[in-house]
Amino acid sequence: MKKLAALILVGLFLFVAPNVPAVSAEEVLYAKISSVNLGLGDKAVLGPYTFTFADVSPDFTTARISVSAGRESSPLILEEGKTVYYPSEQNPTFALSVVIWNIKNKPVVYLDIMSPLKLIDTVTLQEGKYYTLPSNFPRIKVKLTRSTNDYATFDVYFPYSSIPTTVRVSKGSGKGVNYKLSSEYYYQNYLYIKVTDSDSSSATFEVWLPKVASTDFKIIKSSQSGGSSGATAQNETLLVYNGLMYAGERLPLKVDDTTYYVKLISVVSTKASVEVYKGSAKVGTYFVNVGEVKPIPDTPLKVSIQKTEPQYSRATMLVYAPDGTQVTPILRPADIVAEIDAMPKEIMLGDSLVVVVSVENQGKGDAYDVAVAAPVPDNFELVSLTKSWTFKTFPAFTKMPALIYVLKPTKVGEFDIGKVTVTFYDDKSLETGQKKTVYSKSLTGIKVYNIPSIKVAAQAYNGTVWGEYVTAKAGEAVSVKFTLRASEGNPDYEFVRNATLILDMPDSISGEAVVPVGTVKAGETKTLQVKLNVLKESLSNVRATLVYLDPLGGKHRIELGNLVTINSIPPRVITKEVKVWPAPEELPTYVNKTLSELDDPTPLAEELANITAGYLPPESNPWKPLAIVFLLAAAVLGGVAYKYWDEAEKLREKLEKKKQRRPGGLPKKDEEEEKEEEQL
Structure with a gap:
């Protein structure tokens, strides 16, 4: 595998004040007032609109809610689990849904009032500048605190608080911020900011508000529900705690000189069981439904469950108490577990x-200022951009997205990568100021392999000599020896497997075409011999290809080309006249001899004289050429005379020999001698 795949995923967590959380753009369709608690006849008033709980079905599954604006009133029938739109689904001003409870034969509804968002303005701001909503809306100011090519960060100032809510919005998306209506209710996603463009100094964003943007909200109790008709509910208590509680935990609240304890007993998907103590005396056990605000009898406390998480045995709880109540925070340890693995x-x-x-984080407490450092051991180099990550907050029962970094080995062998180190604070260590440190198990057993370079040579043997070129006759056998040499290295981690030589032979040669080699380790030499017929x-070239697997099973192929040549063409004798x-x-000697052997040497002699004349120095004596x-x-002429003299001498010697008589022989007849003379 060759990858460089360098991929790094960093989880980024953004948390804001718990009473005004931000929500993602994908969830924002409506601004919403959740779980408005109405008894029969009670009214919820939002600006010019009034929502009255008018009636309920005998089986407590359907409620009639009357919606009025001025003199006009429209009754709406709401079933649990369904949404009804007012005045129409095509052009809604509100979307309503209810949960109906029968508490001691008295009907209670928890009404969700939702108003669709609409675009109010499109704004471009420079960093550090403010935008204020138009005058017909609440006096909300938005400050651009930071802008990048990817996101923009805003501080949102509401008229009821001097502390801003910070929200970071990615380019191309949006987020909503809640508006506090009272100590009990919020207009969720009231201000929605969508960033359409941003750079290093400015951002362009859209401002959305609910179609009904009034923040004048109140509950009017009727005589049927035990309140005074037309009177505004008195906010006798304030929100003093908004956070998580785990089963078995107790939250201490000191009201004047009395200490109360709220203890979470158990959690299911729709409700939670809560015990309340006054000092050491138990006041009672109460089942609080999600979204319900429950007054605790004989105490100045109210308890509300906003969300339950049975898988963690916890719930998000709101506790209301008189102004000046002292709340002792619950200190929870974080339990950070780190792991490291490789692929x-x-x-x-x-x-x-x-x-x-x-x-x-497997603990019940959040971790803060979390720093994660990953190891880079010897014989490895860092390829990715980072090997460490930091997180400002790491909530309980949260798992970070995978943190990935890339290493490249520089040596073969088996290696230990090492441990991940995580440092952090939690609720308890913040009191001491001492950071906590945890380590992962060490990542071991990483094996790095390599392929040695392999050189292949071949020699052929025809029965007389070895060589890359040999001669042989048709019908004879030739032995071919292959030598494979692997380069030096670590034989345990540098080798090839299932090596095979594949021979490519012409039709003039036959023999084993596939030659198994097996495993070849670094520094090893292997010799193989085959017989070819x-x-x-023909003039036959034997070519070869080496195929093998690397240590991890990857296939490789090396074309070796022509290794040996076998010449089986017999030699032929060619005679050629060469001048x-x-x-x-x-x-000079050659010319003299040639002229003497000619019958008429004069023409050649004259031609030679003409040739040599051009190479002789010029002479002033005209007789010299002659x-x-x-x-x-x-x-x-001398040569001719010599020739005639030589011939005459030869004739004379022959005649003398003829006249001599051989000893003991008979004399020739006179007629024979005359005949011979005539022939001569």
């Missing part, structure tokens, strides 16, 4: 090792 654990030298770090006369010229110093011709002629 895969066996790689080839030059490949990338993808290391995955996972960090999880010469089938016919040989005499050397310069031999020319003298040269005379000398040449004399030489020629």
